[in-house]
Amino acid sequence: MTIQQFKQTAIEKLSSSPSPALDADVLLQWILQKDKTFILFNRELELTEEQEDKLSAAVEKRRTGLPVAYITGTKEFFGYDFHVTTDVLIPKPDTEVLVENAANWIIDEYSMQPGTFNVCDMCTGSGCVGISLMKFLSESDSTIAGEHLPGFTMCDISSAALAVAKGNADRLLSEVQRQKFNFVQTNLFDNLGHAKAGIYDIIVSNPPYVPASETTELLKDGRSEPRLALDGDVTLEGKPSGTNDGLALIRNLIPQAYRFLIPGGMLILETGEYNAEETEKIMQENGFKDTKLYYDLEGQLRNVSGIK
Ligand SMILES: C[S@@+](CC[C@H](N)C(=O)[O-])C[C@H]1O[C@@H](n2cnc3c(N)ncnc32)[C@H](O)[C@@H]1O
The missing domain is CATH 3.40.50.150 (Vaccinia Virus protein VP39)
Structure with a gap:
């Protein structure tokens, strides 16, 4: 599965989220440890099996309503990355x-x-x-x-x-x-x-x-x-x-x-x-x-x- 294919599937699965595309992007950045620009310019990049598994587990958690910040464990505030838990x-x-x-x-x-x-x-x-x-x-x-x-x-x-x-x-x-x-x-x-x-x-x-x-x-x-x-x-x-x-x-x-x-x-x-x-x-x-x-x-x- 490519980055683009993952994004399309995730956006469909996260249709009840107020921000499905953003959620998919943030999860990709987190699992790939890459920034927004990398994700944008490498849409045809093939994900590894491990990355795919982690991403689909994250999407399932997001589908329960759990915010992306609790899934990734971080939230930016005032330009700094804060660690967060529930x-x-x-x-x-x-x-x-x-x-x-x-x-x-x-x-x-x-x-x-x-x-x-x-x-x-x-x-x-x-x-x-x-x-x-x-x-x-x-x-x-x-x-x-x-x-x-x-x-x-x-x-x-x-x-x-x-x-x-x-x-x-x-x-x-x-x-x-x-x-x-x-x-x-x-x-x-x-x-x-x-x-x-x-x-x-x-x-x-x-x-x-x-x-x-x-x-x-x-x-x-x-x-x-x-x-x-x-x-x-x-x-x-x-x-x-x-x-x-x-x-x-x-x-x-x-x-x-x-x-x-x-x-x-x-x-x-x-x-x-x-x-x-x-x-x-x-x-x-x-x-x-x-x-x-x-x-x-x-x-x-x-x-x-x-x-x-
Ligand atoms: C709205 S959160 C604010 C957290 C953080 N300052 C922020 O702005 O994101 C309120 C915090 O108050 C704490 N809290 C609730 N009742 C409290 C009390 N009686 N005394 C001290 N802290 C309390 C909660 O545990 C929670 O962490």
């Missing part, structure tokens, strides 16, 4: 604006007050937010380097997710950058010490914020993403909150984050376009000033920030 949410392009907005604030603050920053990435999952932020800051602002590299506390309730995040930090960060990272298994801020004064200059978080009923609907397509990463309607004990606005966890996160910020520090969150404005209100009710809403590249409300 223990973590697959990083989404929408989340890249969270990294950009956090980086812009840090760079502005740093230019006014050089020093060392402490960053908390709450609900870190694959670590894509904190790790990309470190790489972006080190590469875009030469003054934020060496001893002035920010310290990162990467937090998640899931030990399996933290293991994935640590692996990504080991692979993507330099030795010096990696030394600035600390990983903590914690239910929100429970295990970060009950500091009276704040410790973080910025808390950045993409928490679970999808309404409970919508989470149930989303998971019906076989995507296998952890419910823990999506459902925002959970209590501090991890039980259903009985609400359906996706904001139960955020209602607990915001006052806790306030306590853990230094005066003048920033909390910036990703939310749904449907609950961003309500999140801004919760921030204001909990003492945050200068609250701000941000749009993503598709023009949807995506981030909310406030200053302590």
Whole structure:
């Protein structure tokens, strides 16, 4: 079977996927370990029997609804390849604006007050937010380097997710950058010490914020993403909150984050376009000033920030 013949068969078999041609291309690139251009210019290349077997197994997995990223084990985010397993949410392009907005604030603050920053990435999952932020800051602002590299506390309730995040930090960060990272298994801020004064200059978080009923609907397509990463309607004990606005966890996160910020520090969150404005209100009710809403590249409300 040639590359072209495989593509035709795969596209037919993956007709229920929203992107059959792209899925087939990504699977080919993964099995052949070649880039998009190679696949495009070598359509008549004969696949080996082993390649054919691996590709048809991958297509069968994709037919169950399993996303391509879980099949290949990687997802590109902010220009970096993150390792992913079904223990973590697959990083989404929408989340890249969270990294950009956090980086812009840090760079502005740093230019006014050089020093060392402490960053908390709450609900870190694959670590894509904190790790990309470190790489972006080190590469875009030469003054934020060496001893002035920010310290990162990467937090998640899931030990399996933290293991994935640590692996990504080991692979993507330099030795010096990696030394600035600390990983903590914690239910929100429970295990970060009950500091009276704040410790973080910025808390950045993409928490679970999808309404409970919508989470149930989303998971019906076989995507296998952890419910823990999506459902925002959970209590501090991890039980259903009985609400359906996706904001139960955020209602607990915001006052806790306030306590853990230094005066003048920033909390910036990703939310749904449907609950961003309500999140801004919760921030204001909990003492945050200068609250701000941000749009993503598709023009949807995506981030909310406030200053302590
Ligand atoms: C929406 S995912 C975000 C993952 C990653 N930051 C990203 O942007 O792709 C939310 C993460 O929050 C974690 N989480 C859920 N409840 C938590 C809690 N109470 N405390 C800490 N982390 C929690 C989940 O395990 C999951 O990894």
